[in-house]
Amino acid sequence: MPVHQVNKTIGEINERIRKGKAVVVNAEEMARIVNKEGKVKAAREVDVVTTGTFSPMCSSGLLFNIGQQPPVMKVSRMWMNNVPCHAGLAAVDCYLGATEPSEDDPLNKVHPGRFRYGGSHVIEDLLRGRAVHLRAQAYGSDCYPRRELDKDVTLADLPNAWLFNPRNCYQNYNAAVNLTSRTIYTYMGPLKPNSRNVNYATAGQLSPLFNDPYLQTIGLGTKIFMGGGIGYVLGSGTQHVAKPPRNERGIPTSPAGTLMLKGDLKQMKPRYVRAVSIVGYGCSLSMGVGIPIPVLNEEMAWFTGVSDADIQMPIKDYGYDYPNGLPRVLGHVTMEELKSGEIELNGKSTPTVPVTSYSMSLEIADELKKWIEDGKFLLTEKQEDIVSL
Structure with missing residues (x-):
């Protein structure tokens, strides 16, 4: 077990929240702090890092009673x-x-x-x-x-209306291209022929599971921001990959962890829960999810200091490989490169298209940050681990 110079408990952090003394930053801010100050000083200074994502999450639904x-x-x-x-x-x-x-x-x-x-x-x-x-x-x-x-x-x-979402908050995902000679229509949006666009779906450095890649603080019972109200993690979601390949920073380099979530629809806000129709594919639900990450030690400070440059996403062909179940990876690209608006692919400049809204993801992280700073949201201890090693 590592010996930490800084050790905090969730109980101690909650006490600081109650007293209005907790230092809370969003994940974008934490990346800058760790880069400038280092993980040990960041762990001493920061108590909670808030994350956020707003993206179509097809594996969602409403459990209700009439x-x-x-x-x-x-x-x-x-x-x-x-x-x-x-x-x-x-x-x-x-x-x-x-x-x-x-x-x-x-x-x-x-x-x-x-x-x-x-x-x-x-x-x-x-x-x-x-x-x-x-x-x-x-x-x-x-x-x-x-x-x-x-x-x-x-x-x-x-009488009852709850969102029970079997698979949300993917930890990394594919960057989608189409190598066929015709436009295809996918859950990642339309993909032009001959890899003339690259579509991607993640909030990068703001994304919850990139900020706790080994799920040390997230598990059954973790309280979260869900659709503008309070929600909870029920455990791993469907298609959860427990032992993904990782880069030197511990970030999975392929689609990996997922979460099963529950929240009361009556508490939520339509700004953070929106229906989407994806041409040629069908309907989906864009969900806003934010998860607070307690900075318990310098290791968690290091993880929450992840930047877009640290995140590598696999490029996959959705024209032939994906529908035929072929695992071929065409290469990897960083989130920083994708956010630039174009990448070099097959020797040519190719536009990149986000499916996830980064601006809404940041808004969610900031809204959760405000809840915590105002003493309206306390952290919870997970009651059961999610296997992630």
Whole structure:
């Protein structure tokens, strides 16, 4: 075990937050501090580093309960604004996936896969206070005699409405190109033929899991900023990679860790939870997530001092390799290079296109920073580790 010159506990940091004495900086600021002052001095001076990301996160959805009204029913099929929900839970519990398309979207009938409206749009409509049409069917039983329900509901009408997101906050991801001779349409956005653009999706030095690459402070029970409200980490997300290849700084060099998150939709704000329609792919949900990283020692100061130049992303072909499951990596590029607006690829200058909003990610990190400085947000101890070594 390393011997640290600086040692703090989350309890001690929380006490400083309560007294208004905690030093809180966002991850962009911390990168400059560590570069200038070094990790030991940074660990002494800084208590919390706030991170943020705002990006489409397809593996998201709404777990909700519609309540009962006489005569009661056990729902077997449900639609919200003609978007199918999964009703195979309890009597009136349902799950609405963010990427589920509407059954009657006129664009889908003409161009299958190019959905304009889906589950993510229902979630945003509810969050904005709009009425959503609920339609439900049931087979009926002695204890649940109702067979049909048809009415408009708002978020206020739902007794419970939680975002349960199976896979958010990817720790690194691919930089996508297309080596075929035609434009293709992907969840990374449209990719022009012959690698004429590179699309990427990460907030880089602001991204939560780059600032704690071994997940030393993040696990079951970690309290977070989620969609403008309070949320929690439930553990690793689906497709979590526990032992990714890493560079000399400990940063994964391929898609790696993911998080499963939960938050109360009724606490959230539409600014940080937005439906998106990705042409040729379908719908997704852009989620705003911010995670505080306690600077417990100089090792955590070093990790939170990560800069865009330290982050290497794999370049992958989405024209042939990705759809055919081929693992080929065309090379690596730093986040700093991607943010410059163009990189050299195959001997030519190629424009880069962010799918993640860096400005919104920074806003989220700063909003969480303000919550902590104002004493409105205390840190939590994780109750279970997420395997990351």
